[in-house]
Amino acid sequence: MRKFFNLLVIVFFTVNLSAQTKEEPSGKLSGNFFIDYYYNMQRDSSLNSLPNKVLSGDEELHGLKIRRVYLTYDYKYSSKISSRFRLESDETNFTTNLSGDKANKFGMFIKDAFVKLNYFKSNTLWIGIQATPAFEISESFWGNRYIEKTIMDLRGAVPSRDLAISLRGNIDSKGLFKYWVMYGNSNAGLPESDIYKRLFGHVEISPVKDLSVTLYSDYQFKKSISDAFKANHQLSNNILTSAFFIGYKKKNKMSVGVDTYYRIVDNGYKLSNKYENQEGYGLSAFAMYYIKPQINVFARFDRFEPNLDNNSKGDTRNLYIGGLCYNYNEKLAISPNIFIETFEKTGNIDIENSITPRLTLTWAF
Numbered sequence: 001m002r003k004f005f006n007l008l009v010i011v012f013f014t015v016n017l018s019a020q021t022k023e024e025p026s027g028k029l030s031g032n033f034f035i036d037y038y039y040n041m042q043r044d045s046s047l048n049s050l051p052n053k054v055l056s057g058d059e060e061l062h063g064l065k066i067r068r069v070y071l072t073y074d075y076k077y078s079s080k081i082s083s084r085f086r087l088e089s090d091e092t093n094f095t096t097n098l099s100g101d102k103a104n105k106f107g108m109f110i111k112d113a114f115v116k117l118n119y120f121k122s123n124t125l126w127i128g129i130q131a132t133p134a135f136e137i138s139e140s141f142w143g144n145r146y147i148e149k150t151i152m153d154l155r156g157a158v159p160s161r162d163l164a165i166s167l168r169g170n171i172d173s174k175g176l177f178k179y180w181v182m183y184g185n186s187n188a189g190l191p192e193s194d195i196y197k198r199l200f201g202h203v204e205i206s207p208v209k210d211l212s213v214t215l216y217s218d219y220q221f222k223k224s225i226s227d228a229f230k231a232n233h234q235l236s237n238n239i240l241t242s243a244f245f246i247g248y249k250k251k252n253k254m255s256v257g258v259d260t261y262y263r264i265v266d267n268g269y270k271l272s273n274k275y276e277n278q279e280g281y282g283l284s285a286f287a288m289y290y291i292k293p294q295i296n297v298f299a300r301f302d303r304f305e306p307n308l309d310n311n312s313k314g315d316t317r318n319l320y321i322g323g324l325c326y327n328y329n330e331k332l333a334i335s336p337n338i339f340i341e342t343f344e345k346t347g348n349i350d351i352e353n354s355i356t357p358r359l360t361l362t363w364a365f
Contacts, residue, residue: 027075032364034068034146044343044352052306054154054319055341055354065091068146070111079118086112109189111161123169129188130166133180133202134158134243137214141247141257142286144298146362147337148321151284151302152261157241158218161188162198171203178204186220196221210250216243216261225267227275235275236266252290259284269309280306286321294327316344323360331364 043059044050072086088111114128135150135158142150152158164184171177179202186198200218207213220239227233240263247257260283268278286300302319306312323337336359343351 023078025075025077027073030070030072030074030365032068032070032072032146033066033362035361036065036067036358038062038065038356038358040354040356042353042355044354046346046351047354050343050351052155052304052315052317053341053343053354054317055339055356057356066106067091069106069108071108072112081115081117083115084112086110121169122175123167126164126166126168129161129163132158132160132162132164132184132218133166133182133200134216134218134241135160135245135259137204137212138245138247138257138259141212141245141249141255142259142300143249143255143288144325146333147298147323147335147360148300148339151259151282151304152241152243154302155282155304155306157261157263157282158243159186159188162186162200163188163192164200166200176206178206180204194223196223211248212246214243214245216245217241228270229273229275237268238266239268240264252293254290255286255288257286259286269307269312271311276309278306279308280304281308295324296327297324298322314344314346318342333362335360335362 039062040057040059067090069089070086072084074084076082087108089106089108093107110129112129114126114130117125119125135152139145139150148154153160162184164182166180166182168180171179182200184198185192186196198218198220202214202216205213218241222237222239224234225237227235241261243261245257245259249255262281265278267275269276283303284300288296288298290296300321304317306315320340323335325333325335327333338357341354
């Protein structure tokens with residue numbers, strides 16, 4: 001670890017010395033907002049007791065919802081060194097633990113806080129709270145983050161941020177192969193309190209223009225769990241997540257993609273007399289097409305299966321998303337869209353689909 005720290009110090013001072021040319025620092029403040037008007041058209045009476053659901057809230061509930069707010073400050077020290085500080089809030093971040101006139105107001109948390117060093121050609125070193133390698137590429141092809149997260153983010157398979165050190169760059173001179181490796185705390189929002197970390201790896205392949213293929217994997221080290229069936233015996237509880245994405249897009253014309261992941265939790269499924277690994281997957285396919293320069297239509301299908309074991313029933317979820325978007329310009333858009341979520345039977349009981357149409361507005365500055 002000491003050798004690794006020394007290497008970081010050498011890289012930092014090398015970059016700093018090489019950047020001692022006359023450059024004017026510059027900063028930029030920006031923001032982004034997602035707001036919905038929604039109507040819960042249909043819900044099953046047992047919805048509140050169901051796990052792993054995307055759509056929540058009672059039937060006929062409707063109203064306005066601020067789903068996401070970003071406030072970002074980017075500061076460029078030189079062509080070699082830059083930084084970002086970002087605050088975020090969403091509908092879950094209310095200060096409900098406070099009383100009086102401070103209650104029920106939006107709270108903010110730190111989303112990004114990192115320094116980026118361009119240390120060699122197209123290679124960069126990142127230090128701080130930053131994006132993980134899991135779905136940045138697939139999200140750019142989906143192109144509708146204001147509508148919904150990509151599947152790994154939505155299902156919590158991989159966090160969108162970690163307090164980490166990462167290296168990114170091109171493997172070859174043409175940029176056909178790109179890498180991204182990261183070593184993180186596996187918890188960006190809390191002070192570090194244990195020895196268990198997370199390793200991330202990502203390779204992007206662009207064999208032809210407008211086509212990208214990504215291979216991703218991460219390994220999360222976790223504290224061992226006690227074996228309920230054997231005294232004084234500990235079991236591994238580490239998690240391996242692997243993912244594959246392929247996407248093709250033409251700017252302002254069309255975009256298609258398939259995003260899938262597979263997750264293995266060591267001894268994550270407890271049976272009546274033993275533990276087994278919990279294995280599950282997520283699959284997402286989407287498409288977007290511009291019918292006019294400012295108008296596009298989009299559709300997406302997600303399938304989520306958290307546990308493939310034959311003893312685990314009633315937990316498969318399907319999500320259908322569709323809509324139309326009018327882009328007033330690059331910073332303002334409005335979209336009527338609809339979400340439909342279906343559920344696997346629980347025993348012999350059918351579960352009614354959840355249906356929520358929305359009108360979504362996003363703007364940036």
